[in-house]
Amino acid sequence: MKIPHRPQVEDLVPCVITDIHRGVYFGLIEYTILQTIPDRAQIWDCRHAFQWDTKEGLHSLATHGPGHNAKIGPAVNLRVVKDVSSYIPVSPEALIVWRSAKW
Numbered sequence: 001m002k003i004p005h006r007p008q009v010e011d012l013v014p015c016v017i018t019d020i021h022r023g024v025y026f027g028l029i030e031y032t033i034l035q036t037i038p039d040r041a042q043i044w045d046c047r048h049a050f051q052w053d054t055k056e057g058l059h060s061l062a063t064h065g066p067g068h069n070a071k072i073g074p075a076v077n078l079r080v081v082k083d084v085s086s087y088i089p090v091s092p093e094a095l096i097v098w099r100s101a102k103w
Contacts (some may be wrong), residue, residue: 003035004024006044014098016062018043020083024049024058026072026098027079029087039084045097046079047072056082060062060089065097 013030020026027043051065054060068071090098 004042006078012044012089014095016058016086016088016090017043017081017084018058018086018088019081020085023081024052024061025079025081026061026090027075034087034089037087039082039086041081043079043081044077045075046081047075047101050074059088061094062090063094064091065072066101070096070101071103074101 007030009030013034015027015029017025017029018028025043025046025048027046029041029043033041044086048069049061049066050073051069052061054064054070056064
């Protein structure tokens with residue numbers, strides 16, 4: 001499989017992405033995806049959230065980031081996720097927490 005070229009930083013949006021199989025991911029997606037909402041996503045700097053330790057549920061991951069007891073996998077350069085069910089843009093505050101999250 002040929003890996004596509006990484007888009008320019010200004011064309012990427014940090015998001016929480018979910019799929020119909022209950023998978024939860026964080027990463028950078030192309031801005032145009034938010035306009036078309038496809039069921040497949042290329043996620044750059046992708047991290048898989050196995051446990052997220054929030055009191056407010058899934059949307060809290062996008063506003064505050066994962067809690068201290070979360071289990072977040074390491075970042076991979078690119079992951080393609082199929083059967084996407086939602087894209088939730090991440091706040092600047094949550095972005096900092098996501099990038100510093102440990103397993």
